[in-house]
Amino acid sequence: MHPHLKYLIELQAVDFRLIEIRERISKFPKQLAEVEARVTAAKQLITAAKDALLTSQKERKTYEMDVEQWKERAKKYRNQSGEVKTNEAYKALLHEIQNAEDEAAKAEDRLLERMVSGEEYDRQLKAAEAAVKQVEAEANKERHAIQAEYNTAQKELAAAEAARAASAAAVxxxxxxxxxxxxxxxxxxxxxxxxxxxxxxxxxxxxxxxxxxxxxxxxxxxxxxxxxxxxxxxxxxxxxxxxxxxxxxxxxxxxxxxxxxxx
Ligand SMILES: [Zn+2]
CATH class of the missing domain: 1.10.287.1490 (Helix Hairpins)
Structure with a gap:
């Protein structure tokens, strides 16, 4: 064997180690990005649940106003019933009262639906907030573990680079x-x-x-x-x-x- 070859073989062994360490270090940003993506995805569920809840609350207010308006209208028509002179006009007024009461009942149904779905959105929001807490806690553990591995890899890199310099000096x-x-x-x-x-x-x-x-x-x-x-x-x-x-x-x-x- 060429007398210098054994030092080259040592150098190659250190280089294999350096390749392995650098490969490991190059994967850390992707690992961290995956953790952050999970947190972001969990937080998006909160945003979606909040949006749904807000829309539901707005609709609920609208339907509450609808119920009020139709009830007001029915009341107004009933108050007019004493002033009606003809049978025709009385029939027409009864029809209006019935119609307003029907509309009020329909609006109440819609309102009830909204109240039920509002409770569901509220539950979804609370579930999403609990999920984010859990995901955040897990993410923190993973961030620490990745950071610790990264620190170890950096130390190994520094040691291997020093070993490489020593091996290279022999050739x-x-x-x-x-x-x-x-x-x-x-x-x-x-x-x-x-x-x-x-x-x-x-x-x-x-x-x-x-x-x-x-x-x-x-x-x-x-x-x-x-x-x-x-x-x-x-x-x-x-x-x-x-x-x-x-x-x-x-x-x-x-x-x-x-x-x-x-x-
Ligand atoms: Zn070959």
Whole structure:
């Protein structure tokens, strides 16, 4: 193995960790927005219930006035009955009284309906207010939990960034640049271990001869995957397992690694 490769492998392990932490941090705004959306939705139910209640109260006032007016009119006609001279006029007046009483009864029915539905809207409003209290309490817990996770992730990020600086310091600068150029093009992953007979990152087949070269003691060459261009290494299975790398994408193409003499 190239003498600098083991430091690059350490650097890659820290970078995997950084990718994971940054991924987690990037999800916090969405998590918070979901909590706020639930609170907003619950509050909208209060607004809707208040609007319905207000409309119902306005209608109730209108119907109360209707009842009053029709009753007034019926009373007025009844008071006129003593002054009527002809039978015809008396019949007409009775008809008017009946009509006004019918209208008053209808208005009373409408009023009663409104009073019943008003109670229902009142119940809905109280239920919506209770629901908001519950949603707010849950949202507060979630906000605190998200904030705590965020603070932890920020600490982990700072620690991983410090660890990265330490790992990078152990690798020659031009090699770090080379690794970072490859990593930048490939989702932050510049190295690929050999897995089975393939590239551990893109999955392409690597020729057995190349794998032998990578395994050879005293090898001082860097070899790159011909397909994804990542720096290849043969994992040291005697060492403790490092952080898990993302699974390679399945590939049906066949290729082999090419030696590179940049370092
Ligand atoms: Zn590859």
């Amino acid at each position: 020659p600068e031009d090699l770090v640049d080379h690794y970072e150029r490859i990593a930048k093009r490939h989702g932050g992953i510049g190295l690929a271990e050999i897995r089975g007979e393939g590239c551990g990152q893109c999955g392409v087949h690597i020729r057995p001869h190349m794998i032998q070269l990578l395994q050879r003691d005293g090898n001082e060459e860097f070899y790159h995957c011909e397909t994804c261009t990542r720096i290849l290494y043969y994992p040291d299975h005697s060492a403790a397992p490092g952080p898990a790398a993302p699974s390679p994408a399945p590939s049906t193409t066949d290729s082999s690694a090419a030696p590179a003499r940049e370092h």
